[in-house]
Amino acid sequence: MFVLRGYTVAMPEPFGAGGGPIDLFAARGQMGFSLGWHIILACFGVGMPAFTVFAEWRGHRTGNEDYIRLAHRWAKAMGVLFAVGAVSGTILSFEMGQLWPGLMARYGQVVGLPFALEGFAFFIEAIFLGIYLYGWDRLPRRWHVLTGLPVCVAGVASAFFIVSANAWMNQPRGFDLVNGMPVHVRPWAAMFNPAMPRQVLHMILAAFMVSGFGIAGVYAVGMLRGRRDRYHRIGFLLPFTAAAIIAPVQVIVGDSMARFLATNQQTKLAAIEGLNETGSHVPLSIGGLYSDGRMRYALRVPDALSLLVGYRPGTVVHGLSEVPPADRPPVNPVHLGFQVMVAIGFGLVLLGLWLALAWWRHRDLPRSRWFLRLSAISGVAAVVALEAGWVTTEVGRQPWIVWRYMRTSDAVNPVPGLWISLLSLLAVYTVLTVAAVYVLDRLRRQRVTAPQEGWTEEYTP
Amino acid sequence: MTAAQAVLALAWAGVMMYALLGGADFGGGFWDALAGSPRRGYGQRRLIEHSIGPVWEANHVWLIFVLVIFWTCFPIVFASVASTMYIPLTLVAFGIIARGAAFAFRKASTELWQLRLFGGAFALSSVVTPFFLGAIAGGVASGRVPAGLAKGDIIGSWVNPTSFLGGVLAIGTTAYLAAVYLTADARREGRRDLADAFRHRGIIAAVVTGVVVIGGIFVIHQDAPRLYSGLIGRALPIVVLSAVAGIVSLALLAARRYALARITAAIAVAAVIWGWPVAQYPLLLPPHVTVMNAAAQPTVLRTTLASVLIGLVLLVPSLVWLFTLFQRSRHAEPD
Numbered sequence: 042m043f044v045l046r047g048y049t050v051a052m053p054e055p056f057g058a059g060g061g062p063i064d065l066f067a068a069r070g071q072m073g074f075s076l077g078w079h080i081i082l083a084c085f086g087v088g089m090p091a092f093t094v095f096a097e098w099r100g101h102r103t104g105n106e107d108y109i110r111l112a113h114r115w116a117k118a119m120g121v122l123f124a125v126g127a128v129s130g131t132i133l134s135f136e137m138g139q140l141w142p143g144l145m146a147r148y149g150q151v152v153g154l155p156f157a158l159e160g161f162a163f164f165i166e167a168i169f170l171g172i173y174l175y176g177w178d179r180l181p182r183r184w185h186v187l188t189g190l191p192v193c194v195a196g197v198a199s200a201f202f203i204v205s206a207n208a209w210m211n212q213p214r215g216f217d218l219v220n221g222m223p224v225h226v227r228p229w230a231a232m233f234n235p236a237m238p239r240q241v242l243h244m245i246l247a248a249f250m251v252s253g254f255g256i257a258g259v260y261a262v263g264m265l266r267g268r269r270d271r272y273h274r275i276g277f278l279l280p281f282t283a284a285a286i287i288a289p290v291q292v293i294v295g296d297s298m299a300r301f302l303a304t305n306q307q308t309k310l311a312a313i314e315g316l317n318e319t320g321s322h323v324p325l326s327i328g329g330l331y332s333d334g335r336m337r338y339a340l341r342v343p344d345a346l347s348l349l350v351g352y353r354p355g356t357v358v359h360g361l362s363e364v365p366p367a368d369r370p371p372v373n374p375v376h377l378g379f380q381v382m383v384a385i386g387f388g389l390v391l392l393g394l395w396l397a398l399a400w401w402r403h404r405d406l407p408r409s410r411w412f413l414r415l416s417a418i419s420g421v422a423a424v425v426a427l428e429a430g431w432v433t434t435e436v437g438r439q440p441w442i443v444w445r446y447m448r449t450s451d452a453v454n455p456v457p458g459l460w461i462s463l464l465s466l467l468a469v470y471t472v473l474t475v476a477a478v479y480v481l482d483r484l485r486r487q488r489v490t491a492p493q494e495g496w497t498e499e500y501t502p
Numbered sequence: 503m504t505a506a507q508a509v510l511a512l513a514w515a516g517v518m519m520y521a522l523l524g525g526a527d528f529g530g531g532f533w534d535a536l537a538g539s540p541r542r543g544y545g546q547r548r549l550i551e552h553s554i555g556p557v558w559e560a561n562h563v564w565l566i567f568v569l570v571i572f573w574t575c576f577p578i579v580f581a582s583v584a585s586t587m588y589i590p591l592t593l594v595a596f597g598i599i600a601r602g603a604a605f606a607f608r609k610a611s612t613e614l615w616q617l618r619l620f621g622g623a624f625a626l627s628s629v630v631t632p633f634f635l636g637a638i639a640g641g642v643a644s645g646r647v648p649a650g651l652a653k654g655d656i657i658g659s660w661v662n663p664t665s666f667l668g669g670v671l672a673i674g675t676t677a678y679l680a681a682v683y684l685t686a687d688a689r690r691e692g693r694r695d696l697a698d699a700f701r702h703r704g705i706i707a708a709v710v711t712g713v714v715v716i717g718g719i720f721v722i723h724q725d726a727p728r729l730y731s732g733l734i735g736r737a738l739p740i741v742v743l744s745a746v747a748g749i750v751s752l753a754l755l756a757a758r759r760y761a762l763a764r765i766t767a768a769i770a771v772a773a774v775i776w777g778w779p780v781a782q783y784p785l786l787l788p789p790h791v792t793v794m795n796a797a798a799q800p801t802v803l804r805t806t807l808a809s810v811l812i813g814l815v816l817l818v819p820s821l822v823w824l825f826t827l828f829q830r831s832r833h834a835e836p837d
Contacts, residue, residue: 124559128602131562132595134569138584139591142651145573146581150798153574157806160567161813167560168820175827191820226799228806454585456652462592469599476603 067460068140068453082126087196088252089119092280094189107272120174125477143452151216152209154228159202166195204244208236213443239298246291253284255420261413285393303350307359309437312375319360323347331372370439378432385426505803513571516564518775524561529680530554531628553687559602576796579786586647586654590634597631632676633669640668644726645788663725667718674711675771682767686760704755732781744773
């Protein structure tokens with residue numbers, strides 16, 4: 042064991058050449074960018090199979106061909122998104138080692154299990170997606186619908202595993218430190234850490250919201266352009282309704298997460314709220330900028346934060362000043378990210394209520410074109426909320442990569458020139474983005490020209 | 503067999519699967535590049551596209567599996583290789599992105615200039631990616647990646663004779679595999695002309711790769727003597743198996759026994775993949791880091807092993823079903 046000890050114990054401290062602030066910033070930028078990119082595809086991989094399989098099942102049940110046509114179209118789009126997601130996911134697994142070898146060398150064994158399990162879930166999803174796409178018109182109907190189910194389950198399972206690994210970074214468990222190295226590693230305890238249940242649920246619901254509002258947005262655009270046939274209506278209503286039902290549940294889960302932070306990760310909550318001093322009767326700051334240790338220009342709701350955290354105005358909320366300045370996250374991105382996420386979340390709840398109200402009154406979509414206009418951008422808004430939420434939780438954990446155990450600066454690869462890697466990656470991802478959008482757009486437009494055209498031309502000889 | 507050995511063997515089986523399945527995808531891109539003018543190469547390109555299409559980029563899953571097993575069970579190995587080799591790994595990443603994007607673009611393109619551009623990008627990235635993967639393997643095998651964060655030479659670790667050999671060998675084997683696989687695909691689709699074309703290419707690729715291997719023996723002898731002694735020592739039976747399987751598949755190709763040639767070609771490449779770890783065992787990062795001193799805690803190894811075995815119980819039948827579905831469907835409907 043001496044070789045391993047000799048190298049790893051000497052590892053974190055002496056970071057001389059490379060690993061400077063610019064390279065650290067570049068590494069964080071690269072990881073943030075490629076994760077932020079991948080998470081959008083991942084959301085569709087989690088949420089879209091359920092919508093697709095449900096539509097196919099409804100189609101067979103009701104004999105309504107529009108459901109089947111929608112399901113087939115969505116299945117093809119899933120195929121494209123999945124392939125692109127496989128690419129960006131592969132890149133991420135590289136980056137774990139290229140950018141954060143310090144994290145992987147020391148804690149890879151603690152947090153590796155959920156990644157290994159996710160590998161299998163992803164694999165199963167890939168296989169059954171292949172069967173689902175290839176078996177269209179080739180397998181008996183009932184069997185075909187059933188082959189879609191493993192895709193749904195595996196997609197949700199992937200989210201579960203990956204987010205539980207992320208939750209571990211917030212609430213590291215399942216190991217003891219001896220001479221700086223983890224011993225007595227308990228992989229299941231690491232995976233089932235206290236932050237896991239809420240964070241996993243929050244992310245899975247977010248995935249359904251992003252994919253639901255995202256798909257609905259495409260058909261809302263079509264309806265705004267005058268295509269108000271049954272196909273478009275179903276294409277809009279099915280995913281939109283699902284996402285709109287989830288939206289208020291998401292608010293409740295999010296609220297519970299914030300309260301979890303109040304007891305388990307107080308610094309992050311303090312950064313979210315821009316709270317410097319610990320105290321009771323803490324107001325809720327809406328908007329505003331944090332500088333010199335206080336929130337400026339914010340709209341203050343008296344006692345509101347204390348009420349939200351403990352249901353009593355006297356509830357004590359802990360501020361940033363409780364930890365040394367070197368252990369505090371940057372407040373503004375965290376505060377802003379959180380505000381954006383919450384604002385969009387409530388906006389989406391209201392949009393869903395609008396539909397519910399109209400449906401209750403006259404069994405139809407709201408007559409105002411503004412409803413469709415807002416719905417058309419609801420998918421983009423959901424993506425913005427998703428990214429803002431990730432900025433909140435990731436930047437809010439800084440300067441730690443493993444909360445209170447390892448600093449991000451100790452995890453980064455100490456080589457020089459990481460910023461070159463960042464810049465070239467940005468360029469290459471631009472190409473990948475254009476490719477994905479272009480192909481998806483073609484998929485969509487083929488339907489517009491002739492519904493029965495392009496029926497089976499893809500994925501078949 | 504200890505848990506560490508078992509996990510290592512499973513990870514290496516993942517490497518083999520990536521080489522045999524993902525490698526053929528890369529090789530398809532190689533032949534795509536050499537298929538000639540758009541008109542002349544149309545049939546070949548369509549066959550390649552058709553063979554890759556259903557599994558489009560999904561074979562990277564094998565690579566992800568291997569990386570994850572290494573970072574969980576041999577974290578110091580993963581961290582050392584990834585940090586020292588971050589430049590070639592970045593190039594591999596670019597190759598994978600460009601390949602996935604270009605394939606998608608080309609499939610959706612109709613204009614000739616678009617087909618040329620994206621076809622070119624697809625082909626180039628299909629050659630660049632295996633080259634750098636091979637170069638990384640060469641750097642590790644020749645003992646240029648010490649344990650620790652970026653402790654190796656960030657240039658010299660992958661710019662050296664063994665890395666160059668590894669890269670060329672990777673291109674050669676992927677091209678060889680793809681050509682052999684495509685002969686059988688072409689015949690199944692009733693395209694005898696294409697089958698003959700790929701038979702011809704398969705034979706050339708086999709001969710060229712064989713020559714590279716023979717030349718490579720001298721490179722390894724000079725540049726990585728420890729690996730050399732392992733290859734002519736403990737790994738000798740595997741090396742011989744690879745050579746025999748390679749020669750047999752040449753004969754089978756010549757005799758147009760494509761289905762059998764497919765199997766022997768896969769054996770030849772699989773033997774190359776297994777020859778390396780057998781030659782350097784128990785070293786993971788020569789000259790110092792061994793399986794024993796790089797392995798994670800026993801609880802981690804056992805848990806991962808159990809998870810992987812349970813995962814395989816789910817995975818293998820699904821995969822078999824997928825492959826049989828593809829094969830059956832293609833039989834049922836000749837193009």
